[in-house]
Amino acid sequence: MSISSIEYDRLCHAxxxxxxxxxxxxxxxxADAEDILQEILLATYKGFDKLxxxxxxxxxxxxxxxxxCADYYRAKARSLExxxxxxxxxxxxxxxxxxxxxxDTLDKLPDRDKQILYLFYIRGYNQKDIxxxxxxxxxxxxxxxxxxxxxxxxxxxxxxE
Numbered sequence: 001m002s003i004s005s006i007e008y009d010r011l012c013h014a015x016x017x018x019x020x021x022x023x024x025x026x027x028x029x030x031a032d033a034e035d036i037l038q039e040i041l042l043a044t045y046k047g048f049d050k051l052x053x054x055x056x057x058x059x060x061x062x063x064x065x066x067x068x069c070a071d072y073y074r075a076k077a078r079s080l081e082x083x084x085x086x087x088x089x090x091x092x093x094x095x096x097x098x099x100x101x102x103x104d105t106l107d108k109l110p111d112r113d114k115q116i117l118y119l120f121y122i123r124g125y126n127q128k129d130i131x132x133x134x135x136x137x138x139x140x141x142x143x144x145x146x147x148x149x150x151x152x153x154x155x156x157x158x159x160x161e
Contacts, residue, residue, distance in 0.1 A: 008048045011057045012041065018058065019065055026069045028124040036068050043068070105156045113148035119144055 019040060022035075027033040043064050051060055106114055119125045119133065127145065131138045 004049060007054060008045060011054060012044070015058055019061060022062060022065050023069070024126075026065075027072065028126055028129075030126070032072065036065075036072055039068050040065050054076060105113045105152055108155050109148065109151055112144070113151055116148050117142070117152060 020037065023033040023037055023040075024030065040061065044061050047064075051057065058114060096107055106117065109117070115134075118132065119130045120127070125133065127141045130145075131141045134141070
């Protein structure tokens with residue numbers, strides 16, 4: 001192990017929690033965040049010899065993390081792009097009715113259930129972030145999400161009958 005490898009390991013160890021917090025704040029899917037963390041560590045390892053001042057390691061690695069997050073969202077957006085012709089052929093005419101049905105179902109739920117489903121599914125918050133945002137215990141969030149999903153499922157199925 002060279003001196004530079006030892007210094008790299010020391011700096012990574014000292015900053016790994018900061019990098020993880022940044023990633024888990026930016027990327028809601030933990031598995032994707034872990035994958036991006038690996039990409040960041042690989043990129044920093046490969047480029048470490050180009051870093052002139054090790055005192056700037058934190059800002060340097062967070063800059064790399066920021067770019068990797070942007071790459072992730074760009075790739076995700078590209079995978080969602082569909083031409084209008086493809087969309088009109090592949091999306092059934094009934095999809096509009098389904099969207100209305102989902103919205104109608106949500107409207108019939110109590111506000112507390114709407115709020116928790118909105119934060120979890122629409123905003124993409126993880127349960128820990130929801131607990132922090134609402135100022136409630138993580139276990140409470142888990143039970144509320146589960147109960148709200150069940151209420152939604154029952155209400156939605158009752159509409160279709």
